Amino acid sequence: MTRRVLALLLLPLLVLPPAAPPPATAAEGTVVGNAAPSWQTNGIVWALAHARGVIYLGGDFTAVRPPGAAPGVGEVPRRHIAAFDASTGALLGFDHVMNGSVRSLQPSPDGTRMYAGGEFTTVDGASRRGIAAFDLPGGALDPDFRPAADGRVGAIAVAGDTVYLGGLFTAVDGRARSRLAAVSAEGRLLAWSPAADGSVRAMTLTPDGSRVVVGGGFGTVNGVGKRAIASLDAGTGALHRWDGEPLPDCAQVSALITDGDTVYGAAEGTGGGCFDGSFAADPMTGIERWRDLCLGATQSLAVIRGVVYKGSHAHQCRYADGGFPDVKATRKGSSWHLLGLRASDGAMTSWVPNTNGRPLGPRVMATDGSQLFVGGDFTTVNREPQQGFARFEAAPDRTVPSTPGTPVATSVQAGRVTVTWRASTDLDDGTLAYRIYRDDGAAPVAEVTGFSRPWLRPVLSFDDVG
Incomplete structure (x- = not known):
C-alpha cells in the first residue's frame, strides 16, 4: 500500500x-493575559490604590503619557501622584505637586478619602511631612490633616477613624514613634505606639479589624524577637501570636493583603537559603496554609476570585505545584515577573504574562475586584512598550497561542x-x-x-x- x-x-x-x-475570559478563571490600553508613567510606580472607579498611582514619576506613546511623547506633568479611570486607563484631572516619592496609598473604608505616604515634605507647596490626605471624589488636599513624620511612611492601613502608619520614621509630631504609629482621621496622634527595630514595609488588618499585621525588615517588635512579620492589637499595640513558619534573618516581608479569610504575604531576601516566595496564613494565628518556595524576590500581591497574583522576578519555582526549573540557563537570566497562584493551595495557574525588569519589574499590585492593576519599574508588558503601569481585565481574552x-x-x-x-x-x-x-x-x-x-x-x- x-x-x-x-x-x-x-x-x-x-x-x-x-x-x-x-x-470571553481566561479558562482558569484568572484575569486575561493581555494588557488593556492604559496611560503610562515616566518613572517607578511604588503605590496603587482603587477607590470609586479610580485607580490612584504614587511613585517616583514626574509625568504620564498616553497608551503606546514613546518616552517624552505626549507627556502630561504628574509629580509623584496621578489618577487613571479604572475602566479605561485614561488620565483624570487629579493633579497635585508632591516634592518627593509617594510610597503608599490607602483609601478610607467608605471611599471618601485617599491617604498617601512617602518621602515628601510638601504637597502643593503646603507642609506635609510623609503623610497627606485627599478628599474624594473631588481630590482636594485635606487642609486639616497634617501629622508630621520624620522619615518615610511606607505602609498605611485604615480602620474606621484610625489610620495606622508604618515606615522608617522615628517620630511623629515630635513624639517618639519607632516605625509604627497611628493617627485619627482628623490627624491627631494617637497613643498606639508599638516599636519595631527595622523598616515596616507592609500592613493589613485582620478581617475582624482587631489586629494589625505588619511586615518589613525588622528583627524585633516591642523588644520581642519577631523576624519580618508580627501581629499587633489594633487598640493597644500589644503583640498577638503569629505562629507561621520562621523567616530567615535575610528575609523581609514586602507585601501583605487579605481577602477576608486569609492573610497573604510576600517576601524577599539576598543570599543563599533566603525566602523569596509568598505564603497564606490564618489571620488570627499566623499558622500557614501554604507557602511557595520560588526563588526571585516577591514584591507585590493581589487576590481576585480565588487567584493570588504575584509580582516578582521569580527564576526558579521547581518546588511549587505546577512550577518551573531555574530559567537562568534556559532563558538567559530572564525571570517570570507575573504569576498567578491558586488561593486555596498555592498551586501555579496558567496565567503567565510577563514584564521586563528595570531592575525588578512589578513593585505593587491592586484590584477593583475584577481587574488587576500592576505598577513598577518595567518598560514592557508582553514584549510591547508599556512603562510603569499595566491593567489586566477580566475580559475579553485576546491572547493568541x-x-x-x-x-x-x-x-x-x-x-x-x-x-x-x-x-x-x-x-x-x-x-x-x-x-x-x-x-x-x-x-x-x-x-x-x-x-x-x-x-x-x-x-x-x-x-x-x-
Whole structure:
C-alpha cells in the first residue's frame, strides 16, 4: 500500500465545542493575559490604590503619557501622584505637586478619602511631612490633616477613624514613634505606639479589624524577637501570636493583603537559603496554609476570585505545584515577573504574562475586584512598550497561542500515519486544542487536546488510520 503524504495545519485554540464562539475570559478563571490600553508613567510606580472607579498611582514619576506613546511623547506633568479611570486607563484631572516619592496609598473604608505616604515634605507647596490626605471624589488636599513624620511612611492601613502608619520614621509630631504609629482621621496622634527595630514595609488588618499585621525588615517588635512579620492589637499595640513558619534573618516581608479569610504575604531576601516566595496564613494565628518556595524576590500581591497574583522576578519555582526549573540557563537570566497562584493551595495557574525588569519589574499590585492593576519599574508588558503601569481585565481574552512546532508525519505500518508536534503555549490558558487537517480538506480530521505552559511544552501526537 502506498503511504499517504499528509498536508497538515495545526491550529491551537481553547477547548470548546466545535461551534462555540471565541472565549470571553481566561479558562482558569484568572484575569486575561493581555494588557488593556492604559496611560503610562515616566518613572517607578511604588503605590496603587482603587477607590470609586479610580485607580490612584504614587511613585517616583514626574509625568504620564498616553497608551503606546514613546518616552517624552505626549507627556502630561504628574509629580509623584496621578489618577487613571479604572475602566479605561485614561488620565483624570487629579493633579497635585508632591516634592518627593509617594510610597503608599490607602483609601478610607467608605471611599471618601485617599491617604498617601512617602518621602515628601510638601504637597502643593503646603507642609506635609510623609503623610497627606485627599478628599474624594473631588481630590482636594485635606487642609486639616497634617501629622508630621520624620522619615518615610511606607505602609498605611485604615480602620474606621484610625489610620495606622508604618515606615522608617522615628517620630511623629515630635513624639517618639519607632516605625509604627497611628493617627485619627482628623490627624491627631494617637497613643498606639508599638516599636519595631527595622523598616515596616507592609500592613493589613485582620478581617475582624482587631489586629494589625505588619511586615518589613525588622528583627524585633516591642523588644520581642519577631523576624519580618508580627501581629499587633489594633487598640493597644500589644503583640498577638503569629505562629507561621520562621523567616530567615535575610528575609523581609514586602507585601501583605487579605481577602477576608486569609492573610497573604510576600517576601524577599539576598543570599543563599533566603525566602523569596509568598505564603497564606490564618489571620488570627499566623499558622500557614501554604507557602511557595520560588526563588526571585516577591514584591507585590493581589487576590481576585480565588487567584493570588504575584509580582516578582521569580527564576526558579521547581518546588511549587505546577512550577518551573531555574530559567537562568534556559532563558538567559530572564525571570517570570507575573504569576498567578491558586488561593486555596498555592498551586501555579496558567496565567503567565510577563514584564521586563528595570531592575525588578512589578513593585505593587491592586484590584477593583475584577481587574488587576500592576505598577513598577518595567518598560514592557508582553514584549510591547508599556512603562510603569499595566491593567489586566477580566475580559475579553485576546491572547493568541504561540505557533506549534512543525508537524512531523511518520509511518512504520501500512495504513497508519503518526503526526507529532511540539505543543503551543498561551498567556492565560494551559489546556489547548489542535485541529488537524489532511491535505487541502476544509474540515479537520481530528482535534487533540494537550496541556502546556511556557516551561512545559510536551510533544503531542495523533495516529491517522483513516
